[in-house]
Amino acid sequence: MPVQGYRLVRTIPRFSDADGVTGQVGTGDRHLKVVALGDSVAAGYAVGHHRSSVAGQLAGRLADRYGATVHWQACAMTGATAGRALALVTPGALHDADLVFVSVGVNDLKNLHRASRFRRELATLLDAVLAAAPRAWVCLLGIPPLDHFPAFPRPLADALGWRGRVFDAIGVAAVRARRRVFRIQATEPLSPEMFADDGFHPSPALHAAFADAVMAGLARLDHGAAP
Numbered sequence: 001m002p003v004q005g006y007r008l009v010r011t012i013p014r015f016s017d018a019d020g021v022t023g024q025v026g027t028g029d030r031h032l033k034v035v036a037l038g039d040s041v042a043a044g045y046a047v048g049h050h051r052s053s054v055a056g057q058l059a060g061r062l063a064d065r066y067g068a069t070v071h072w073q074a075c076a077m078t079g080a081t082a083g084r085a086l087a088l089v090t091p092g093a094l095h096d097a098d099l100v101f102v103s104v105g106v107n108d109l110k111n112l113h114r115a116s117r118f119r120r121e122l123a124t125l126l127d128a129v130l131a132a133a134p135r136a137w138v139c140l141l142g143i144p145p146l147d148h149f150p151a152f153p154r155p156l157a158d159a160l161g162w163r164g165r166v167f168d169a170i171g172v173a174a175v176r177a178r179r180r181v182f183r184i185q186a187t188e189p190l191s192p193e194m195f196a197d198d199g200f201h202p203s204p205a206l207h208a209a210f211a212d213a214v215m216a217g218l219a220r221l222d223h224g225a226a227p
Contacts, residue, residue: 018044018053021074025056026063032098034058034072037129038085041103041141041210042076045201050074052204054101057211062099065215081108082121086128094132101214102129103141105171109163119170126174126181137221139214140175142185143168149195182221184213 017040036042036055044053050072051057059072075088082104094100104125108118129138146152147161168185175183194206202210 016045017076017078018047018050018074020050020056022072023050023056023059024069024071025059026067026069028063028066028068030066030068032062032066032068032070033096034062034070034099034101035075035094035097035133035136036072036101036103037075037088037094038103038141039076039080039105039107040078040201041207042074042101043078044074044076044207045078046198047202047204047207052207054103054207054210054214057204057208058099058101058214061211061215076103079107080104081111081113082118082125083108086121086125089125089128089132091132094129094136095134097133097136099214099218100129100133100136100138101141101210102126102138105141105143105167106146106164109143109146109167110160115166115170118167119174122170122174126178130178130180136180137218138178138181139217140171140181140183141210142171142183144185145190148190182217184210184217 034055036053041054044050047053055072055074059070062068063070073093075093077084077088085104104122105118126138143164145161146164147157149157152160171183175181193203195201195203
């Protein structure tokens with residue numbers, strides 16, 4: 001597994017984060033704001049523009065659903081762990097947010113952070129986001145099934161998948177312990193078109209699936225049910 005990991009780091013294709021860190025869609029009188037915060041998913045890594053990332057796709061869906069003008073902002077850094085993402089939480093970006101999409105955890109597990117460390121740093125991060133965004137719903141992206149990612153050979157894939165399930169359970173518990181926080185995980189099969197050319201990061205199709213799952217969660221909240 002160490003040899004496989006070393007070879008993967010040396011050979012995996014490199015891309016840049018998405019352009020359009022801020023943007024706006026819709027023309028309605030109501031104004032809403034979406035913030036995507038965290039790691040490469042929130043940064044739109046390997047996606048050309050945030051119009052196609054979860055930030056922009058959520059903004060478009062919210063604009064359509066509520067007839068609103070929706071602003072998006074990405075506060076993200078490729079490679080961010082839960083601990084490093086804490087530095088991205090700023091009142092200036094979050095105080096007027098209506099929805100905050102948080103993606104962390106994959107870097108924590110692949111960087112071999114202990115589960116206890118991730119539990120502590122995720123709790124600190126979520127509490128900071130809730131404090132900085134007092135009116136927002138906060139959505140945590142679940143850890144994906146890394147053992148199904150095209151980029152990872154076995155047995156490396158199996159080890160990452162096992163750690164992913166451990167870390168995902170920590171996320172589930174953190175969400176259950178907090179108000180205004182819900183969790184999503186795309187339920188569609190992770191087919192090849194869901195991935196960028198590196199076989200690891202999400203393509204616009206998977207970003208769209210994330211956005212659809214968030215909107216479904218918000219709809220359940222609107223009807224008073226747990227997301």
